Amino acid sequence: DFPPGYTGYHTYAEATKEIDTLVAKYPAILSKQVIGRSHEGRDILALKLSKNVTKDENEPEVLFTAHQHAREHLTVEMALYLLNELTSKYGADPRVTKILDSREIWIVPDLNPDGGEYDIASGSFRSWRKNRQPNAGSSEVGTDLNRNWDFKWGCCNGSSDDPGDETYRGPSPASAPEVQVVSKFVRSRVVGGVQQIKAAIDFHTYSELVLWPFGFTNDPTGPGMTQDEHDTFATLGKKMAATNGYTPEQSSELYITDGAIDDWLWGDQKIFAYTFEMFPSSGHGGFYPKDSVIAKETARNREAVLQLLETADCVYRVIGKEG
Numbered sequence: 548d549f550p551p552g553y554t555g556y557h558t559y560a561e562a563t564k565e566i567d568t569l570v571a572k573y574p575a576i577l578s579k580q581v582i583g584r585s586h587e588g589r590d591i592l593a594l595k596l597s598k599n600v601t602k603d604e605n606e607p608e609v610l611f612t613a614h615q616h617a618r619e620h621l622t623v624e625m626a627l628y629l630l631n632e633l634t635s636k637y638g639a640d641p642r643v644t645k646i647l648d649s650r651e652i653w654i655v656p657d658l659n660p661d662g663g664e665y666d667i668a669s670g671s672f673r674s675w676r677k678n679r680q681p682n683a684g685s686s687e688v689g690t691d692l693n694r695n696w697d698f699k700w701g702c703c704n705g706s707s708d709d710p711g712d713e714t715y716r717g718p719s720p721a722s723a724p725e726v727q728v729v730s731k732f733v734r735s736r737v738v739g740g741v742q743q744i745k746a747a748i749d750f751h752t753y754s755e756l757v758l759w760p761f762g763f764t765n766d767p768t769g770p771g772m773t774q775d776e777h778d779t780f781a782t783l784g785k786k787m788a789a790t791n792g793y794t795p796e797q798s799s800e801l802y803i804t805d806g807a808i809d810d811w812l813w814g815d816q817k818i819f820a821y822t823f824e825m826f827p828s829s830g831h832g833g834f835y836p837k838d839s840v841i842a843k844e845t846a847r848n849r850e851a852v853l854q855l856l857e858t859a860d861c862v863y864r865v866i867g868k869e870g
């Protein structure tokens with residue numbers, strides 16, 4: 548379980564229970580599906596939020612994912628915050644109402660439940676990052692999910708081939724079941740040859756950053772990223788960062804990564820995908836800020852999330868180009 552000072556965070560069981568309570572309370576606008584299982588067999592969930600939630604309407608879709616990295620527990624709280632906010636304010640807050648009336652929102656609140664539970668299982672944090680998949684021929688456990696996505700996998704010294712490393716990319720692209728499950732889910736949102744998901748945020752901690760692709764190269768443009776596409780990413784990224792006080796930059800400015808989710812979502816699926824690195828910027832316990840910060844640091848991203856949702860019908864509008 549979480550140690551003293553952290554009991555406001557949700558364990559996997561507590562998060563599941565809270566989600567089930569919300570689904571029972573708001574069945575018209577919130578539905579839950581199990582999109583697959585983790586290596587150890589835990590359910591990986593996708594929550595859908597929309598008016599007429601049981602119908603697949605022709606509306607722009609937006610994806611929020613959290614907890615690729617086990618120790619980044621604040622990101623699960625971010626997902627739960629969004630679930631609570633977008634359900635409880637429907638019909639009361641005009642912005643939230645309009646968004647749910649015209650968008651289909653997907654939230655995958657926990658991409659790495661095995662790692663998250665392992666991190667807290669002893670009652671003191673283990674600083675675990677990867678999943679809990681064993682590695683053939685090694686006693687070292689785990690793949691870094693955010694180096695395992697099937698786009699430019701292992702291309703560019705942005706990951707490790709050593710199972711003992713924190714950024715171990717796995718033996719092959721999408722070798723981690725958790726990455727397979729979410730990749731398959733994202734691909735399933737291609738309807739009539741068109742990817743319905745237009746924008747995404749993958750939540751991490753920490754450093755207070757808004758990051759956009761690509762991570763595998765320092766080039767702002769090049770194959771797979773036109774000038775207009777780059778400008779759209781940067782303009783919207785800076786706009787969102789102005790609302791939460793994070794620092795906006797291309798993800799490779801932090802460091803080179805290959806096989807990260809945002810590079811796959813953009814490079815393979817052409818989804819405007821951002822990575823948010825949440826609180827703290829530094830200090831405050833790093834990956835382990837006390838539960839007293841949860842309310843403030845999740846609500847801090849409300850405006851950025853609403854703006855992304857409002858922009859999702861035509862993301863290019865932010866640079867003045869429709870369609």
Ligand code: 0X9
Nearest residue numbers: 693751752753762798804807822
């Ligand atoms: O290294 C990572 O995966 C992220 N930092 S973390 O401390 N949460 O592990 C940063 C990823 C930045 N690169 C991309 N988003 N592509």
Ligand code: CA
Nearest residue numbers: 597598599604
């Ligand atoms: Ca709908």
Ligand code: ZN
Nearest residue numbers: 616619751752
């Ligand atoms: Zn992370």
